[in-house]
Amino acid sequence: MTYRVCLLPGDGIGPEVVASARKVLQALPLTWDFVECRIGYDEYRRGGTPLPESTLQAVRSADAALFGAVTTPPNIPDYFSPVVRMRQTLDLYANLRPIRSIAHPSSRPNVDMLIVRENTEGLYAGVERVEEGGDRAITERVITRRGSQRVARKAFELARQRGRKSLHVVHKANVLRETCGLFRRVALEVAEEYPDVELKEMLVDACAMELVRAPEQFEVIVTTNLFGDILSDEACMFVGGLGVAASANLGAEAAVFEPVHGSAPPLVGTGKANPVATLLAAALMLEHLGEDESARRVQSAVEACIAAGQVTPDLGGALSTRETTRAVIARL
Ligand code: NAI
Numbered sequence: 001m002t003y004r005v006c007l008l009p010g011d012g013i014g015p016e017v018v019a020s021a022r023k024v025l026q027a028l029p030l031t032w033d034f035v036e037c038r039i040g041y042d043e044y045r046r047g048g049t050p051l052p053e054s055t056l057q058a059v060r061s062a063d064a065a066l067f068g069a070v071t072t073p074p075n076i077p078d079y080f081s082p083v084v085r086m087r088q089t090l091d092l093y094a095n096l097r098p099i100r101s102i103a104h105p106s107s108r109p110n111v112d113m114l115i116v117r118e119n120t121e122g123l124y125a126g127v128e129r130v131e132e133g134g135d136r137a138i139t140e141r142v143i144t145r146r147g148s149q150r151v152a153r154k155a156f157e158l159a160r161q162r163g164r165k166s167l168h169v170v171h172k173a174n175v176l177r178e179t180c181g182l183f184r185r186v187a188l189e190v191a192e193e194y195p196d197v198e199l200k201e202m203l204v205d206a207c208a209m210e211l212v213r214a215p216e217q218f219e220v221i222v223t224t225n226l227f228g229d230i231l232s233d234e235a236c237m238f239v240g241g242l243g244v245a246a247s248a249n250l251g252a253e254a255a256v257f258e259p260v261h262g263s264a265p266p267l268v269g270t271g272k273a274n275p276v277a278t279l280l281a282a283a284l285m286l287e288h289l290g291e292d293e294s295a296r297r298v299q300s301a302v303e304a305c306i307a308a309g310q311v312t313p314d315l316g317g318a319l320s321t322r323e324t325t326r327a328v329i330a331r332l
Pocket residue numbers: 013017068069070071072073083242243260261262263264265266267272273274275277312314
């Protein structure tokens with residue numbers, strides 16, 4: 001079996017961390033057909049768009065895609081974030097963010113949760129306008145039954161697959177009665193199909209507080225786009241931060257895996273970029289491909305390196321991106 005994987009290095013530290021993941025994937029007993037595609041600002045300057053149709057097509061026809069990072073410069077009128085656009089165009093409706101304790105002094109213990117964020121609608125649906133000559137700005141929050149249902153179902157499926165006992169639906173239906181009301185109602189309906197997973201509810205502000213107070217209480221969280229964006233960034237700071245935070249974007253016809261961090265311009269070429277976030281994104285990709293054993297091996301190798309202090313400076317170590325990659329491969 002050969003897996004066709006679309007690599008989207010992007011720019012900044014993207015190419016460095018994607019190269020690391022490529023080496024780790026190649027060290028596994030699997031066969032890969034890597035296709036490298038262009039995305040980002042450099043591509044915009046070259047070809048007039050940061051997200052060429054050929055890249056979208058390559059992601060669609062691959063078994064999965066691994067994305068690095070891109071710099072999104074502000075103040076360019078017709079420019080758009082190719083990451084947000086890719087999620088919308090490919091209808092990658094579920095964004096998965098595993099939040100797991102690491103063996104590092106900065107990490108809280110016993111945390112092992114999965115945040116499932118709706119990735120295509122809500123306040124990020126892109127329905128905005130200005131009135132009164134620009135003095136009144138409006139963003140519409142779009143929630144649909146279909147969008148809520150498919151992300152809730154994905155969250156319950158993942159909870160069941162991973163043997164989780166509970167799932168929190170996080171919303172603000174006491175104030176946002178229509179949009180959050182619909183999301184909540186649909187999630188509760190879907191919950192009836194999963195009697196083996198206990199449904200819990202929490203208001204988003206309470207959840208932000210509870211994540212700080214006792215993060216270990218959460219197993220799976222499902223929530224709307226903006227809430228999930230904020231809560232998942234908040235939660236990753238208890239367990240190592242951006243250098244180790246990975247995510248998956250799943251749709252019906254494509255799957256894109258990526259580190260949560262951006263292009264980190266000051267780190268480019270210094271060898272200080274932590275590749276672990278991208279390696280854990282690659283582990284999520286392996287799981288998605290059904291290669292659970294390889295996924296576990298990558299994850300365990302990364303965890304062992306962290307426990308042994310074989311890490312980059314952001315985690316207090318002295319290893320470079322390449323040295324960390326070699327250390328992980330040695331432990332595979
Ligand atoms: P950033 O994630 O690039 O950096 C934030 C902080 O984390 C910096 O101190 C950076 O040095 C550190 N950091 C990030 N990744 C790291 C790694 N792998 N190892 C060690 N340290 C790491 O976010 P920032 O600075 O706000 O944005 C920089 C650029 O990245 C912007 O143009 C922004 O638009 C873009 N961006 C792109 C994203 C994507 O491609 N998915 C996501 C977030 C930002």
